[in-house]
Amino acid sequence: MTRQAGGENNAGSAVAAAAPDLGRTRSRAIPEATVGRLAVYLRVLTDPQAVRPALGDRGDGVRVVSSAELAAAAGVNPAGLRRDLSFLGSHGVRGVGYDVDTLIEQIQRVLGAHHHFRVALVGIGNLGQALAGYAGFGGRGFGIGALFDVDVEKIGRTVAGLRIRDLADAQEVCPAEGITIGVITTPEGAAQSAADALVTAGIFSILNFAPGKIVVPAGVEVRRVDLALELQMLAFHETSRVDGVVAR
Amino acid sequence: MTRQAGGENNAGSAVAAAAPDLGRTRSRAIPEATVGRLAVYLRVLTDPQAVRPALGDRGDGVRVVSSAELAAAAGVNPAGLRRDLSFLGSHGVRGVGYDVDTLIEQIQRVLGAHHHFRVALVGIGNLGQALAGYAGFGGRGFGIGALFDVDVEKIGRTVAGLRIRDLADAQEVCPAEGITIGVITTPEGAAQSAADALVTAGIFSILNFAPGKIVVPAGVEVRRVDLALELQMLAFHETSRVDGVVAR
DNA sequence: TCATGTGAACATGTTCACAGCT
DNA sequence: AGCTGTGAACATGTTCACATGA
Known part of the structure; x- marks a missing residue:
């Protein structure tokens, strides 16, 4: 805890995931540790000057990021990151990576970050x-x-x-x-x-x-x-x- | 779970970049979660108005507290508290509880709380x-x-x-x-x-x-x-x- | 009798390694 | 070829239950 987390402070159990509409979302419970990291990924992904060459920007309009890149930027283990993203029902593309905009959208959805x-x-x-x-x-x-x-x-x-x-x-x-x-x-x-x-x-x-x-x-x-x-x-x-x- | 009585913090929790613990203390290495809780116990034990009848105060001068009492005051599980205290090399007295002053002294020692x-x-x-x-x-x-x-x-x-x-x-x-x-x-x-x-x-x-x-x-x-x-x-x-x- | 101290079960979280897909 | 998704091993943390000893 963070554990921050002291005396039982911020340690905890998995919480029921928001179960939104679109077809493909299986609502597994999202572990608390994952929720915290999703917020971090979201910050990195939406930070304009996140990483040197605007994160995952290829020449064309489509921004793609691999778990290795995003993990490095967020300071976490790539395998853990992929596991975290798997709770989104997200579809990364094997051999390629994750579409940045889709990723942002999906993380915002589960975190409620499109609300104010x-x-x-x-x-x-x-x-x-x-x-x-x-x-x-x-x-x-x-x-x-x-x-x-x-x-x-x-x-x-x-x-x-x-x-x-x-x-x-x-x-x-x-x-x-x-x-x-x-x-x-x-x-x-x-x-x-x-x-x-x-x-x-x-x-x-x-x-x-x-x-x-x-x-x-x-x-x-x-x-x-x-x-x-x-x-x-x-x-x-x-x-x-x-x-x-x-x-x- | 309701943090706090149930805490990521920060810890829990959060994604702190820290060096792996090169277990350092003379006896056993103390888990991070335990360190956090020890600080909480110390606060409860040294708080003058900690719990209703000054914590564990019996008629005589000796203040004794059981794991159940202290755990309730700190909002943790009694068994976990006993395990935490066992890292101190502390010797509670079976059938009785822990001497409050000794406990304070020992926690201060491992936390470095007697330093400024x-x-x-x-x-x-x-x-x-x-x-x-x-x-x-x-x-x-x-x-x-x-x-x-x-x-x-x-x-x-x-x-x-x-x-x-x-x-x-x-x-x-x-x-x-x-x-x-x-x-x-x-x-x-x-x-x-x-x-x-x-x-x-x-x-x-x-x-x-x-x-x-x-x-x-x-x-x-x-x-x-x-x-x-x-x-x-x-x-x-x-x-x-x-x-x-x-x-x- | 009664509360400690701890083995063991359980729960959560992290990392490895690789199968499987594009 | 390259990267995702995930089973499985590992690590940490929590809780139960009870033997032990004052």
Whole structure:
């Protein structure tokens, strides 16, 4: 985990694949690890300056990429990449590779990346403000739909063009604004009540930056990003490295 | 599965380019997943208001905790917790549980949490500034030792009490300040050169917030936190949820 | 009695190697 | 010839169940 993934953080089971319309799609469940990598492939494929000679561009209009090329660009093993793509029902062409545009289309379909998702930020401190202004969010199909806090000092102020609203109003604001994803950037002690408010507002997908665990009903997906934990894993690496390299 | 109580992170999860573990510690090599959870246990054990009646506190001065209690507080499986602790060479007492203070001491030892680590931030934009002021960093044995950027507009300005310095000076600044961990919060395009500068400055542990992969020499550990990727995995969840529950 | 520590079953994820298709 | 798709081996991680020992 990434494992990122700490204390059971972001490890998980396969999830039912979106089962779209067109004839040939067998809806196997897509493993979580594969979903994460599909997002990476999509970024590489759609990045204009992805790889030196615009990825897989041949002279004619058709862009084709081999698993070896794309794997190198994404930093993964080619066989694993082919396995990942096989979950798309994708048809690469043997001896040739994958049609880039088709690939983009198919990955976008299963990831829901042709939708636009609106996100609510709860807890507008340092981190919340940074995320509100973070280009990486708006840039890839996600937009900030609302900012919430419980601090009366903050409510009403404007950050990144949005007025901070009372978390107590989430239940009205989120449905009205079409918000489906919540991001918690509160201090640790406020995270659970933030989650409760989001769940009450009909949110089923939460990204939690607060340390500690939050409890949510079944069916609500929580992904955790624990910055202190990432540092601690690096500290472990430093400790091992020094202990191992220097005298023992 | 509901992450968090159920976590890719980052790990899980994500596609971090890291050198294979050259198992280093005196006893057994500690699995990465276990390291992440040990950090979580440590947080729970040292949190003053961790669990209802201060964790495992009996009337006398000795605090004892069972795997079941601690596992519940940390949101993990008790058997897995016991296996994790077995890597410490820890000796719980059968029929009783674990001595809390001993446990804290042992986890701190393997994580290097009794050291203080100094961190350099590279790329002082929105996110970098937020992290510079983030309490969660200084709070757990990590301190910001330097801020770097390449933008002459930013160099010399002060953020969170530290003057932003030229990344070109990293090679002198990092050793002088005792910095051993680097955090990259640059835009995507600048991440590789940021990593190069850190490596040249003698840094072996890097936390990378920029999307895309960075290439580092063997022996340098890179952990990646990809915010857009986390959102995309939630978007996949939303897509599956909606497609699965609503009419098809 | 009761909770630890761990063998063994299970689940997930990664990589190899090659058959099979274009 | 060359690259995909996938069975099978391998690696890692999780959970069960119970023998063991305080």
